[in-house]
Amino acid sequence: MYDGIVQDLIDEFGRLPGIGPKSAQRIAFHILQTQNFDVARLAELLVEVREKVRFCEVCGNITEQERCAICRDPRRDQGVICVVEEPKDVVAIERTRQFRGVYHVLGGAISPIDGIGPDDLSIPALMRRLSVGSGEEPVREVIIATDPNLEGEATAAYLSRLLTSIEIPVSRLASGLPVGGDLEFADEVTLGRAFEGRRRVE
């Protein structure tokens, strides 16, 4: 539709997730017309990120070094491993400032529809980590923190079964009503879980 490279740029942006043709066009024009938008910086970062960022050889989180900042941190408890699907889940949990253990990033969740089975995730690496111990010390606890959706639940169920063979306590994050939400707006599955998981007031 446009002359040459403008259309190429629109097409290239349109290939990114969540960006339709209209947004891609808007972004391309923003880049064209906004002089204080630093295109060189964005261009540089794109190439740099692909070159420098890799996955932590211990936990699979993203890092610019061999081991990620969390695995390198001596104050973190290497005896407690929280299993998550993606690096962004690590960030979400870190934001709570409640967890002082380390992570294991699976790289996704089991999803037969998308053709993702246990072997496509870093489950073998997790099992190795659990058998030889994480860092200096043996693993004392595994917390499964996969997403509370179909794929995440399937992955959690698979892992729980697998981990019964190893004598380490395994837990799963609680499901229930979101804090700050209204009970009447909770879907029935969440409300059902909240009942199942009810805790005695002391």
Added chain:
Amino acid sequence: MYDGIVQDLIDEFGRLPGIGPKSAQRIAFHILQTQNFDVARLAELLVEVREKVRFCEVCGNITEQERCAICRDPRRDQGVICVVEEPKDVVAIERTRQFRGVYHVLGGAISPIDGIGPDDLSIPALMRRLSVGSGEEPVREVIIATDPNLEGEATAAYLSRLLTSIEIPVSRLASGLPVGGDLEFADEVTLGRAFEGRRRVE
């Protein structure tokens, strides 16, 4: 939140229009994890677009040459000028394949709230074009095709007043019901316009 350049990339994407922090994060991870996404190509295009793309010296449309493809096309009628706000409006009108004249891109619309007055748009250039003629021949008609919103209407009204001094017929695109839409879903302003602009069936 993330280590170094990953966060930098997320921040940079977050500065683009219509991309919030969550989308920016999703895009950054897509770029990191999808091996067949050509980062080098996107990086190259970003820099190239800013370097090579400029505005047509006649009409203000985007081009990689001095004059845009439409202004250069000898088959286009230089005697009819369609006035639009942005280069993307040119593309939208070209898609109809109904207009064979040339364009004048204002570079926006009058918007006192955003501090954009007539002098911030290429209205003086339009007036020059109308007085000296466009290309070889004198201008016979001006069609105002600004957006049918507050700013576009204000711009159209301003231009109409300004153009009464020059003896060239000026028209404005029709407002009315969108083709393929349902009457019951039309807003009252559009429906009102459709009544005002009703045409006799022959």
